Amino acid sequence: MxxxxxxxPGDVRLDTRDDPRIEHxxxxxxxxxxxxxxxxxxxPYRGIEAVDGPVPxxxxxxxxxxxxxxxxxxxxxxxxxxxxxxxxxxxxxxCRAGYQSRCVHAELIGAIGTQAEYARIPLADGTxxxxxxxxxxxxxxxxxxxxxxxxAGWFGAIAADVAPGKTVAVVxxxxxxxxxxxxxxxxxxERIIAFSRHQSRQQxxxxxxxxxxxxxxxxxxxxxxxxxxxxxxxxxVIEAVGTQESMMQAIRSTRPGGHVGYVGVSxxxxxxxxxxxxxxxxxxxxxxxxxxFLPDLIxxxxxxxxxxxxxxxxxxxxxxxxEGYKAMDERRAIKTLLQP
Amino acid sequence: MxxxxxxxPGDVRLDTRDDPRIEHxxxxxxxxxxxxxxxxxxxPYRGIEAVDGPVPxxxxxxxxxxxxxxxxxxxxxxxxxxxxxxxxxxxxxxCRAGYQSRCVHAELIGAIGTQAEYARIPLADGTxxxxxxxxxxxxxxxxxxxxxxxxAGWFGAIAADVAPGKTVAVVxxxxxxxxxxxxxxxxxxERIIAFSRHQSRQQxxxxxxxxxxxxxxxxxxxxxxxxxxxxxxxxxVIEAVGTQESMMQAIRSTRPGGHVGYVGVSxxxxxxxxxxxxxxxxxxxxxxxxxxFLPDLIxxxxxxxxxxxxxxxxxxxxxxxxEGYKAMDERRAIKTLLQP
Numbered sequence: 001m002x003x004x005x006x007x008x009p010g011d012v013r014l015d016t017r018d019d020p021r022i023e024h025x026x027x028x029x030x031x032x033x034x035x036x037x038x039x040x041x042x043x044p045y046r047g048i049e050a051v052d053g054p055v056p057x058x059x060x061x062x063x064x065x066x067x068x069x070x071x072x073x074x075x076x077x078x079x080x081x082x083x084x085x086x087x088x089x090x091x092x093x094x095c096r097a098g099y100q101s102r103c104v105h106a107e108l109i110g111a112i113g114t115q116a117e118y119a120r121i122p123l124a125d126g127t128x129x130x131x132x133x134x135x136x137x138x139x140x141x142x143x144x145x146x147x148x149x150x151x152a153g154w155f156g157a158i159a160a161d162v163a164p165g166k167t168v169a170v171v172x173x174x175x176x177x178x179x180x181x182x183x184x185x186x187x188x189x190e191r192i193i194a195f196s197r198h199q200s201r202q203q204x205x206x207x208x209x210x211x212x213x214x215x216x217x218x219x220x221x222x223x224x225x226x227x228x229x230x231x232x233x234x235x236x237v238i239e240a241v242g243t244q245e246s247m248m249q250a251i252r253s254t255r256p257g258g259h260v261g262y263v264g265v266s267x268x269x270x271x272x273x274x275x276x277x278x279x280x281x282x283x284x285x286x287x288x289x290x291x292x293f294l295p296d297l298i299x300x301x302x303x304x305x306x307x308x309x310x311x312x313x314x315x316x317x318x319x320x321x322x323e324g325y326k327a328m329d330e331r332r333a334i335k336t337l338l339q340p
Numbered sequence: 341m342x343x344x345x346x347x348x349p350g351d352v353r354l355d356t357r358d359d360p361r362i363e364h365x366x367x368x369x370x371x372x373x374x375x376x377x378x379x380x381x382x383x384p385y386r387g388i389e390a391v392d393g394p395v396p397x398x399x400x401x402x403x404x405x406x407x408x409x410x411x412x413x414x415x416x417x418x419x420x421x422x423x424x425x426x427x428x429x430x431x432x433x434x435c436r437a438g439y440q441s442r443c444v445h446a447e448l449i450g451a452i453g454t455q456a457e458y459a460r461i462p463l464a465d466g467t468x469x470x471x472x473x474x475x476x477x478x479x480x481x482x483x484x485x486x487x488x489x490x491x492a493g494w495f496g497a498i499a500a501d502v503a504p505g506k507t508v509a510v511v512x513x514x515x516x517x518x519x520x521x522x523x524x525x526x527x528x529x530e531r532i533i534a535f536s537r538h539q540s541r542q543q544x545x546x547x548x549x550x551x552x553x554x555x556x557x558x559x560x561x562x563x564x565x566x567x568x569x570x571x572x573x574x575x576x577v578i579e580a581v582g583t584q585e586s587m588m589q590a591i592r593s594t595r596p597g598g599h600v601g602y603v604g605v606s607x608x609x610x611x612x613x614x615x616x617x618x619x620x621x622x623x624x625x626x627x628x629x630x631x632x633f634l635p636d637l638i639x640x641x642x643x644x645x646x647x648x649x650x651x652x653x654x655x656x657x658x659x660x661x662x663e664g665y666k667a668m669d670e671r672r673a674i675k676t677l678l679q680p
Binding site (some may be wrong): 257265271 | 433434437438439441442444570571572582584587595596597602605606607608609610611612613614616617618619620621622623624625626627629
C-alpha cells in the first residue's frame with residue numbers, strides 16, 4: 001500500500017509500505033476513508049523533535065473495517081469506525097476512570113502511521129467506535145476531527161472546567177485551540193476569548209463561538225485578558241500549543257482558583273514552582289483521553305449539532321502529502337485532510 | 341509588648357515591640373491566647389529564605405478581641421476569634437469563589453508577627469471567625485491549629501480531591517502533612533498512606549487515620565506506592581513539603597487522572613512540562629484559603645470530632661521562643677505552641 005513516511009526534517013514522501021495484517025487477535029485492519037496532518041506532526045517535520053531514520057506518519061483516522069482478529073467482538077468488517085491516537089483496552093482501571101490515553105495497555109497509533117491507505121488498529125474492541133450506519137460523505141471530515149483535534153479541544157475544555165456562565169480564554173489558534181473554542185461554546189461558556197493574530201483563524205474562532213479576539217500574546221496578551229475580566233483573569237483557560245510562552249500565558253491568564261486545561265504537547269517547558277504555587281490555579285491536561293468523549297462527539301456530529309470538520313481548510317489526495325505538510329508548516333493551512 | 345523577632349538565621353529573640361494599635365477602621369486588636377511556630381518559619385530561620393534585617397515572626401493566632409476599628413461590625417471586644425495567615429475581605433469575587441488567600445485585598449499576617457502578646461488583624465470582619473462562647477482551655481491548641489496547619493492540610497486534601505473510597509498518599513510528615521492525614525480520614529478516604537521515617541510522627545499519623553506507613557522517599561517511595569496500589573499509584577496525593585523531591589514524589593505517586601494537592605510552599609521547584617503532561621494528573625494547590633474552611637473546622641473542634649491540637653508536642657512560654665524554633669529545626673518537636 002501507499003503511506004506517508006518522514007525521511008528527514010522537511011522531507012515527507014508517499015512510499016510503498018507493507019500492507020498491514022492482523023498481528024494480534026485483538027487487532028482490526030481498516031481501510032482509511034480519510035486521514036490528516038496534525039499540528040504535532042510538525043514537530044518532527046520541523047526537526048524540533050528528533051527523528052531516527054524513516055518513520056511512518058499519521059495518527060488520525062476514520063475508515064471502514066476490512067478484517068478483524070479472532071478475539072474482536074464489538075466491531076465487524078464493513079462498519080465505519082473512528083478511534084483515537086491511543087489504542088486502549090477501555091476496560092482497565094485507568095480507562096474506566098476516563099483516562100484511556102494512559103490505559104495500562106495503551107499503544108500509540110503514531111507508531112503505526114495512518115497517513116496511508118490501510119492501518120492496523122490494536123485493541124479494536126476498546127479503541128474503535130462504530131457509527132450506526134455508513135455516514136454521509138459530508139460528515140466524514142467532522143468524524144475525522146473527532147479522532148484527535150476535536151477530542152483534544154474537548155478535553156482541554158473539560159480539564160479547564162468550562163461550565164455555563166464562565167469566561168474562557170483559549171491560547172493557541174491551531175485546530176485544537178479552535179475546537180477548544182467550539183467545545184467551550186457547547187459546554188455553555190458565557191464568554192470565549194480567543195488569542196489569534198491570523199485573520200482566517202479569527203474568523204473560524206468566531207464561527208465556533210468566540211466572543212472576543214485578542215491579538216497580543218505573552219504578558220501583553222495576559223494584560224488584555226485581565227482588563228477584559230475585571231482584573232481577575234479568566235475562570236477557565238485552554239492551552240493548545242505546548243511551549244513555555246503559551247503555558248505561562250495560560251497560567252497567568254487564569255484567576256486564582258481558576259482552571260488551566262492544557263493539551264498542547266509540552267516541548268521544553270519548565271514550570272516555576274513558586275509562581276505556580278501563588279497562582280493558585282488548577283492545572284490539568286496531558287494526552288487527551290479522546291476515547292472517553294467519542295460516543296458523545298460522534299452523536300453531536302451525526303445530528304449536525306457541531307461542525308468541527310470546518311477546521312480542514314485544505315483537502316488533498318494522499319499523494320500530495322508533502323504539500324499538505326508544507327502548507328501547514330507555512331501556516332497557509334490550518335489543517336490538511338488527505339484522501340487516500 | 342513582647343514579640344519574637346528574627347535577627348539573623350538561627351537567631352530569634354523575644355524583643356520589646358511597639359504595642360499594635362488600630363491603623364485602619366477595619367482593623368481589630370487581639371490579645372493572643374496562644375501562638376506557635378510554623379514549618380514555614382524555619383525557611384528564614386535556616387537561612388534558606390533571605391532575611392533583610394530584623395523581622396517580626398509568626399502568622400498563626402487565636403485570641404480575644406481587645407478593640408475594633410469603627411467599621412468592624414461582625415466581631416466585637418471580648419470574643420474569642422480564629423483567623424488565617426492571610427487577612428481577606430471575604431466579599432470580593434475571588435473570596436466568594438473560596439480563594440480568600442488570594443483576596444484582592446489580601447494582607448499577609450506574617451508581616452505583622454503573631455508570636456507576640458498582641459496583634460493587629462486587618463480586615464477583621466472578613467478575616468476573623470468568633471467561637472459561639474469562650475472555648476474550653478483544652479480546645480485552644482486545636483483552634484490554634486485551625487489557623488494554619490489544619491486549614492492547610494484540609495485544603496491539601498480538598499485540592500487532592502479526597503473522597504470516600506479513595507486511596508490517598510501524603511508526602512511530608514510535618515504538622516501540615518499529618519493534618520492532611522486527619523483531613524483525608526474525615527473526608528472518607530478508604531486507605532491513607534503516610535510517608536514518614538520518624539517514629540513519633542508515624543504514631544501521630546496512625547492516630548490521625550493513616551493505614552500504611554512508607555519510610556522510603558523519592559523514587560524508592562514512589563515504587564512502594566505503586567506496589568501498594570496495583571501498579572497505578574494513589575488516586576489522591578497531598579504534598580506538604582515544597583521541595584523539588586517532594587513535588588516529584590507526589591506527582592509520580594499519583595495515577596493518571598488522579599489529583600495532587602500541594603500545600604508545601606514551593607522553594608526552588610521547577611516542574612518538567614513533558615513529565616507533567618504525560619502524568620495526566622490534576623495539580624492544584626497554593627497558599628491555603630483557610631478562611632473557607634474555618635467555620636466547619638471550628639465546629640468539628642468544638643464538638644470534639646477531631647483533635648488537631650495533638651500536633652503540638654512541645655508547649656513553651658513565649659519567652660522560650662528561641663528553644664521553640666530550635667526544637668523544630670532539630671526535628672525534636674513536630675510543632676511548638678507558645679503561651680504569651
